[in-house]
Amino acid sequence: MFQRDLIDVIHRRAAMSKLALGSTVLIAAAVLTPAVAQAYGATGTVTTCANSGCTTPFAVPLPVPATLQPTSSDATTDSYTVTEKPANIAAIPGKTTPMWTYNGTWPGPVIKAKSGKTVKLTVINNLTVPTTLHNHGAHVDPSSDGVPTDTVAPGASRVYTYPNGISARTDWFHDHTKDVTGRNVYMGLAGLYEIGDSQEAAMNLPSDNYDVPLILQDRKFNADGTLNYTTGTNDWRDGTLGDTMFVNGAATPFFKVEARKYRFRLLNGSNGRYYNLSLSNSQAMVQVANEAGFLSVPYSLSTLALAPAERADVIVDFSTVPVGTSVTLNNGSGWNSTGGQQMRFDVSARTSADISSVPVSGRSFTPLPASAVTARRTFAIQQSNGMWMFNGKGYDPNRIDADVKLGATEEWTFVNRSGQDHPIHMHDINFQVVSGGATSGPDSEWKETINVPSWKSLTVRVQFPDFTGKYVFHCHILEHEDNMLMGQFQVS
Ligand code: C2O
Ligand code: CU
Secondary structure, eight states, X not given: OOHHHHHHHHHHHHHHHHHSOHHHHHHHHHHHHHHHHHHTTOOSOBOOOGGGTTSOTTOSBOOOOOBOOOSEEOSSEEEEEEEEEEXXXXXXXXXXXXXXXXXXXXXXXXXXXXXXXXXXXXXEEOSSSOBOEEEETOOOOGGGSOOXXXXXXXXXXXXXXXXXXXXXXXXXEEEOOTTTHHHHHHTTOEEEEEEEOHHHHHTTOOOGGGEEEEEEEEEOBBTTSOBOOOOSHHHHHHOOOOSEEEETTEESXXXXXXXXXXXXXXXXXXXXXXXXXXXXXXXXEEEEEETTEEEEEEEEESSEEEOTTOEEEEEEEXXXXXXXXXXXXXXXXXXXXXXXXXXXXXXXXXXXXOOOOOOSOOSOOOOOOGGGEEEEEEEEEEEETTEEEETTBOOOTTOOSEEEOTTOEEEEEEEEOSSSOEEEEESSOOEEEEESSOSSSGGGSEESEEEEOTTXXXXXXXXXXXXXXXXXXXXXXXXHHHTTOEEEEEEO
């Protein structure tokens, strides 16, 4: 049976199970597990590692993902090649985990782009399943957006073109294949995509070895080391949650830092987990950018909430932490978050003077005026027959849910009629939260993914400046997205 057919069967089963009695739900879940396990060659039983209990915390160093080198470069364009391929990854001690990777590593390499300079990314699919690569955050023509149905067949390749006509920010690329994005990302298909610009360069932020991505993901494993990706009733409700926390592909690692300032590019790359991060010594993290780019001013935060797909660039200054001591990065409570330690910073002496600074201001922020709004739309989020839906409709690549005029400013209201939070992401553009969200702090400026809390409404104001064509918007809990919480807008 093809994976696509399998998923369709799963969807139908869920739809049926919701209509029938409770016992049917259990049968559906029991049927799912062996089928999915079989797809990955998994055997054995699931380990019971509550909060990394199966791994020793702080036993492995933090890996820093490699920066991908261009295959060619000229005045206007940098060209890169990424190969999607299986790899055996040392994720947990004494075991080998077969994963699907970009270039053989989990997470994939970092692509460092420059604002205004085109990147041509050739993706070679050496997996046995069709894939798409979505550059999350890209402002790009739909033909290079890697939307769910625009797949690259096994053995084929594809060139995606990103003009990078936006200011500096930390983006990421990940698989986006219809119905199986959750599985494909869980299997390892994610990497960081940084855009730099001259304004950022002038900020004198910590750079090079002191500018470090921290990609947060959680996984659970079978006893034989294979990933245990589950799509049972709980996973559809909460997203698939792991019991082992990873940073840059290492389980609860340690990182030797110098007593100086660091820039950390935090990405919540988890399928469904929310993070509420803090440092064990109660020190503030100074957030200078979110997933939509630089903020107008730095925000000093004692806790930092990250919904799936959200990013935060923070400056952490270890110069006041005694050399030889440690600080842990902890995850507190919140919806979908069981808490626990993410990683540990071990502070050592500076090897040179710290000449970096925390900027006093960043990118200027101008609210989109209410007077410019020409359309208002409402999208109610609800679970129906086991599927997640906007306005009672599941994702249909042949249906347009919003016809948008090029250049228009609109207000979109998401009405959450469920007991789960949903991080909503629109492709191609950024938006501003105008009601139902934060009125100060990093979430009150430009955003590109925003959490819509359970039983609450949230309105964003959004402008559609240039590209035309069909884009998707969806929940970024990947098991919600795969179970239909996705719509389409067409700009024309
Ligand atoms: Cu990060 Cu449409 O996705
Ligand atoms: Cu959701």
